[in-house]
Amino acid sequence: MRLRRGEMADATVYSDDPAAQALMWQDAGFSRLHVVDLNGAFAGRPMNAGAVASIVASVTIPVQLGGGIRDRAGIEHWLAAGVSRVILGSAAARDPALVRVACREHPGRVAVGIDARGGRVAVDGWAQTSELTTEELALRFEDAGAAAIIYTDIGRDGMLSGLDIEGTVALAARISTPVIASGGVAGLADLMALRDAGCDRIEGVIIGRALYDGRMEPQEALALFKY
Secondary structure, three states, rough: EEEEOOOOEEEOOOOOOOOHHHHHHHHHHHEEEEOOOHHHHHOOOOOOOOHHHHHHOOOOEEHHHEEOOHHHHHHHHHHHHHOEEEEHHHHHOOHHHHHHHOOOOOOOEEEEEEEEOOEEEEEOOOOEEHHHHHHHHHHHHOOOOOOOEEEOOOOOOOOOOOOOOOHHHHHHHHHHEEEEEOOOOHHHHEEEHHOOOOOOOOOEOOHHHHHHOOOHHHHHHOOOOOO
């Protein structure tokens, strides 16, 4: 399912078989899957463990998972269960020590999710907005060894209104950690703009609704980033 601006009341369900959907994206040629336990993000604990496990079992490409992972037990459980990378969002804002420990114990397998509303970091499934700015939180983990910063502009997420190219590039220019862009991809023009921005610290982009709605063909998107 996909949300608009993170609102559970504004959700669209595209499939009731997550494993089959995951396999379809793998077969289309994508090299990594981005999965979020939406209910878990709001509840603060995993809520769709069965669905996530079925996704991991169905594909051979790496799966990164976020949503409700807020302690060491959750991190260790999912990494042991076959998830290639866990995403810490609310935990990063509220418990930076946890992120540092996780990055040290699981090098290359922990990403920091920074979800922003009006330039401020949102937590608890985007239900609350903190006083931290996007840049402040990213800089906090410069020496932690995070595999990536996943930056999402909440106001654009699921809205097909276009990526925050300027904000993403500005963030990537301030830090050494690789950045993954997320939120608002509407079509190939967004991907071309991100590619042409020429920032080598942006290592990827997350595409959701544009693929599910058929606004973008997987082969066309993938072709833009073949060198």
